Amino acid sequence: MFATSSLLRTVSRQFSTSATTMSIKAKVLVYAQHGQPESVLKCISHELPSSPQGSDVLVQTIASPVNPSDINQIQGVYPSKPDKTTAFGTSEPVAPCGNEGLFKVLAVGNKVTSLKAGDWCIPSNVNFGTWRSHALTDESSLLKISKTITEEQAATISVNPSSAYQMLTMFEDLKPGDWFIQNGGNSQVGRAAIQIGKKLGLQSISIVRNRDNLQELVDELTALGATKVITEEDNASREFGKTIAEWTKGSPIKLALNCVGGENCSNMARKLGKDATLVSYGAMSMKPVMIPTQLFIFKNLTAKGFWITANVTRVPGSKENTLKAVQKMMEDGDLVDVKVTHVPVSADGSEEEVFKAFETALTNSKQGKQLVRFT
Ligand SMILES: NC(=O)c1ccc[n+]([C@@H]2O[C@H](COP(=O)([O-])OP(=O)(O)OC[C@H]3O[C@@H](n4cnc5c(N)ncnc54)[C@H](OP(=O)(O)O)[C@@H]3O)[C@@H](O)[C@H]2O)c1
The missing domain is CATH 3.90.180.10 (Medium-chain alcohol dehydrogenases, catalytic domain)
Known part of the structure; x- marks a missing residue:
């Protein structure tokens, strides 16, 4: 304080x-x-x-x-x-x-x-x-x-929604109907990813921290376009994996966005299908990213980092293109006011x-x- x-x-x-x-x-x-x-x-x-x-x-x-x-x-x-x-x-x-x-x-x-x-x-x-x-x-x-x-x-506009847009469009060639999963679902990046994902026709699972008014948050994120919202406890439960498999009907989850790290990230990575990508862009739990080795060996997982500051320099024109796309979504009401x-x-x-x-x-x-x- x-x-x-x-x-x-x-x-x-x-x-x-x-x-x-x-x-x-x-x-x-x-x-x-x-x-x-x-x-x-x-x-x-x-x-x-x-x-x-x-x-x-x-x-x-x-x-x-x-x-x-x-x-x-x-x-x-x-x-x-x-x-x-x-x-x-x-x-x-x-x-x-x-x-x-x-x-x-x-x-x-x-x-x-x-x-x-x-x-x-x-x-x-x-x-x-x-x-x-x-x-x-x-x-x-x-x-x-x-x-x-x-x-x-x-x-x-230039940090959170732009990061969400770039992570959803620059790592995996996601097509309408494809699934992605993210933790920090209630963060500004997470909320932007939910909405941008919906606009791109993607289905999403957002992991949030449990709270007394959980249903309120689930309703809010669902109204923004989240397909499913789960808690960290759900994410940690092996049993819950079956529920996710029912939701995705066997479609592989191709992309995970990680801004938390620690066990949360390890459990999220386990939800990914073969040849998927885990993108880490934040460390809100201050705990390191730990990926079970078998995910690399048997699922050919790719784990990468994302930093918008470096990405806009690495990919010339990406800042302008991203701002244009994000601004259009805002103008069209697909990306609503940040809370x-x-x-x-x-x-x-x-x-x-x-x-x-x-x-x-x-x-x-x-x-x-x-x-x-x-x-
Ligand atoms: N790499 C990049 O280019 C880039 C770009 C933009 C943002 N970021 C990073 O992305 C992250 C989110 O940024 P933001 O501006 O969207 O943040 P934000 O709106 O301030 O939200 C922070 C989120 O982190 C969650 N959180 C905090 N501590 C946590 C913990 N110990 N375990 C699990 N979740 C925790 C909060 O959960 P509750 O909702 O439960 O409070 C909240 O949803 C930050 O780490 C930021 O630095 C990185």
Whole structure:
């Protein structure tokens, strides 16, 4: 938990600006050293010119989510890291937090061709530092997003639904009617995979953690398009395998998506048919992936990893193609709004207010997806 005031270490910096230049006081969440977010984060402010020059674009953040990878990045246990910089006016280099978010263009320089004031855009790359109120950046680091989807969808389009789409389409040549299985079925990736799978005509089994209101969750995921939803206990039971065989009527399950690891993953892998692929993309249980050796020998199982950051570089054009496909599904209502908790804050708010919003979002990040919304 974040202890409020003692950890509210905000730094405000004013830069000299010419008397005639209007400026905006931007706030940004940064860290100088890796560690737990509650110990190392601070909010600093810096001045940005309100009239960008050349290919620069001035944006205001509309919304920015807290993703597990953002937290891992701050902790220093994530392979991709933003560069540290003194550009925000700090004496020691700091790194900005957040990888995903939606921005509104406030103004553009005279050489900008792809964006205009009022447009929506998202970062074209990771490590942008989206936990901030405003940014001044080169046009090339932004991608325009059409306003045909909701703010929540646009702010969270590039990580979770894009990962679900790529994992369902880039590992196995799945045809309508084919089955896939996944754990973390209630995660944002899992919910996206359920819906995208349905749109692609696939049948799915989603493994979720048991809970008091399990039926509520089963109904919710079924309404999204899940063919079957089972608990981790079902997944662990040998007897339950017969029920699954009845559901699939002998069709092999060709793909498994793993974001949990440990026993959950081993048991899920046992459900796969011959020549199937297990794709690991997360480690929510913090336990290693353990695959029974006989699955490799007798079922010719392939086990691979997936990281969207690397995948979009490895497969040129895949980011753009994926965004296009996912956005179309959102526009058509096949991929509904992500379930998020809004944490509102004014873009003109103080450093303390902006810090507090992200502090709240981080504290509650295990209770569902948190979206800090700048008003
Ligand atoms: N490799 C990539 O490119 C990539 C891309 C996107 C996401 N990811 C990873 O995918 C995972 C999910 O991300 P997200 O944003 O969708 O997460 P999220 O919406 O925050 O959901 C996290 C999910 O993990 C489950 N969970 C947490 N601890 C668990 C445990 N000990 N055992 C089993 N399940 C557990 C939660 O279950 P409950 O519903 O029961 O609380 C929840 O459904 C994360 O590990 C993230 O880093 C990876």
